[in-house]
Amino acid sequence: MLSTLLIIVTAIFFTGIINRTKSIASGRKGPGVLQPIKDVIRLFRKGSVYSKTTSWIFQLAPTVYLASVIMAMMVVPFGKSKGIISFNGDFIFFAYVLAMGKFFSIIGAMDTGSSFEGMGASREALFSMFAEPAFFILMGSLAMLTGNTSFQQIFANLHLGSYITYAVGALGAFVLLMLAMIENSRMPIDDPKTHLELTMIHEVMILDNSGFDLGLILTAGYLKFAIYGALIVNLFIGTISYEYAIPAFFLIQFLLAVFMGLIESFMARFRMNHNPQFILTLTSVALLIFFGVLTLVGKFV
């Protein structure tokens, strides 16, 4: 319950902080931190334009997409407190329910019959498929380390102590951060601010969405950032008491947003055909974590 509230609060600021960082890095003053939320509220009140080609799928897709992200948010715990839903193997549910949202965003894009949106949809399907193994190996290793299979118990029993645990924690944070970049179509994978539709992934998929539906999609994107941030926070806070944990939560989320802003300011996007390699590298990093965990549990004989 607590985690859900914290994620929602973070989501309000997260994208704003990224944008602000980017503007400061490029020497501009930039819009306020709350601008993304204001945009969404404005979108919610606007009328919409629908393509004649589209059907009810196109109208339903943003709704399902947001609902799937909200469900994923429900599963994420915060330190001692469980998520609203918590059961053994809930991280499998987390991945699959996000995939459900992806399925709908892809068919929503394909419903317009636009070749640009088809291109984005095709890339989204391929790249998200590559990203899944890293997440599962990471969570599987942590599950093995702690002997539990639910998010909350995994994170609560993750005691960082020895050098290897620090390495595992750092690598885990790296994998989750990169997954957040892929899931949210941010910089090294995708460039949300590019001027050419041919080189986009996520942005090109929502070309035809407008008004309320676009608002839903943007909201889902903001939430996704905060969700992955919360997962990273959980790697480190363990079960410390709330008066330290809550400030730590916001601090880490803030740092993440600044970090993402800096990456986007100083890095160029990868070439599209290099993306699969990059994403697969993530899987090997996850495998490193797996072997690290093996040494920790003493299975390397």
Next chain:
Amino acid sequence: MEVMLGIMPALLVLSQIFIFFVSSPKRGYFAYLPIVLNSILSSYIAVWVLLGNQAEFTLSGSYITGPIGIQIDALSAWFILVFNFTFLTGGFYGIFYMESYSDRVNNLLLHWLVFPVLHFSLLTIIILQNTLAFLVAWEVMAISAFVLVIFEGSKPVNLKAGLNYLIQSHVSVIFITIAVLWIYFRTSSFDFSAISTFTKNTNEAQTLLLFLMFFLGFALKAGFVPFHTWLPYAHPAAPSHVSGIMSGVLIKIGIYGILRMILLIHTNYLVLGYFILAISIITGVYGVMLAIIQHNLKRLLAYHSIENIGIIGIGIGVGCIGLGLNNNILITLGFAGALLHTLNHSLFKSLLFFTSGNVYSVTHTLNIESLGGLVKKMPHTSLLFLVAALAITGLPPFNGFVSEFLIYIGLFEWLSYAKLSTLIFGIIVVLALVLIGGFALICFTKAFSVVFLGEERNSHSNVHINEAPKASLVPLYLIASLIVAIGVFPKIFINVLLKPTSLFANPNFISSLSGTESIPVNLMSAISLSALMFIGFVVLIWGIRWLITREVKKTMHVTWGCGYVEPNKRMQYTASSFVKSYAKLFKMVLLIFKHEKPVEKVFPVTAQYESHPYDRIEHGLIDKPIRGFKSILGKLTFLQNGRLQLYILYGIVFIGLLLVVPVITEWIIRFFEVLKQI
């Protein structure tokens, strides 16, 4: 009970006779009648068994077979229910589907005669306890399925597909026969219990080899890679209701066989588990990887059947490892996952085939590149296809997620106390399952969006496209509602499943599970809750959206072409372009034949591009050896010269040779005796 079992064949024969006396359009109903009645009878027995009773009888049999045991245990009962449901829905759908072929009276007569026979033979296979009788029923099943597949045999492609199936299913029979004879010569009994007694009293190598023989036979039927090559031909060739039944039921008889043999054969289950896991992950990943590049809708679905057999196999493998480690949780999770996925796959795959049958009936093509935009013309079919596609991708809140979730939990349970070598193997299995899920997402977003969304891609086909008749949609909605029901309330189904699973695990353990606090059942209520919440959120957001947007202005416009104002239907993304980057990445696994005439020079003339996906395993394992055989046998073609006199001469020579065989052998023996004396 015995009387009911006796009635079933009688019903079948009676309806077969009646079919000749009714007019052609009504024959479908008369073929459906014995299916309904037999399903009611057998389902009644199955439910009775699942409630905890035992049904065992012995028929006197014949001199050759010995007494034929009939036993319906929980495993048989589960499969009976799965099969009956698919036949009930598929048969009903089939009556409507075949209406467009009403002018082919003779073909239809044969089709409707054989259709209930297939149902009956499948039911018989599940309950027989005598290997010889089992083989006979198996043969009846294989041949009746062949007849159903070649309904459109006038097209050479379909006939070839049917023959391919017939030959391969007889290769499967060979393996099973070898195993059966092996048992017979060792125990001189055809009874199933002989398999148990034989394997209890012999060494491990022999039991493993025996299992391998049975496994090869059943794997050919189930479509494990590399024995899958008949599937992608037979499924598209058959009429859609038959494809649905083949994919939903027929290949599951292979799964049944494997499960039955695991129950009967006592061997080293760990080795068995690793073997099944290894072959299953190859099956699952390879099946879905090839599914992605298919252009023919039914062929795509056929490759998906192979993938799902892989998932079921992973469940069985996990269960076997549980048997080897004597770990009841693992056994329960593995076998329950496999059995539930068997049901799930029969539901969503038959639904996918039936809906693609609807598409075929109106568009007369299965090439997805020329389809598109059907969602507006066939709303029901599209919705049903979407539900099935989401379920087969394993997404919550549908049924595919539940069974895959059980298997995942089993795998993580196994990993938590495995040793190093098994750990690495285990993580590969997890990876495979994850990849299968990701690939399935690509495949079904492609299939659904290219067939149903966007605009019609082939502008030449101006055929009038209508939704399928209302009545034929009834069974499809029935399947869809069951798909959702399993996804949302899995607990009910898991409770039923604990019965067949208890055959594998320690019964005391399972009975301790029946309380609500136990692990798998508890998980199911959590999944149920999350599924309901998810649906709740969709409805809630949709409601808010409706409330807010009903007042605001909505405009219709053409799709935004990024500044281009003359959009064209042919500019849409096609299935091939959707998977282009995928096909490029995995080109070492895939085999795609291309015919290309690229665009050249400043003023290009005609350019063309064609791609035909092919199966690398089929290329290496089937085509090449056959080419070798052909070149050897080709040298003997002078024998086949079409002259009747010579053929008669061959016969006489053959008979003469047979007659002199004993004489020649005697000579040889004498020759050796002479040699010995020297």
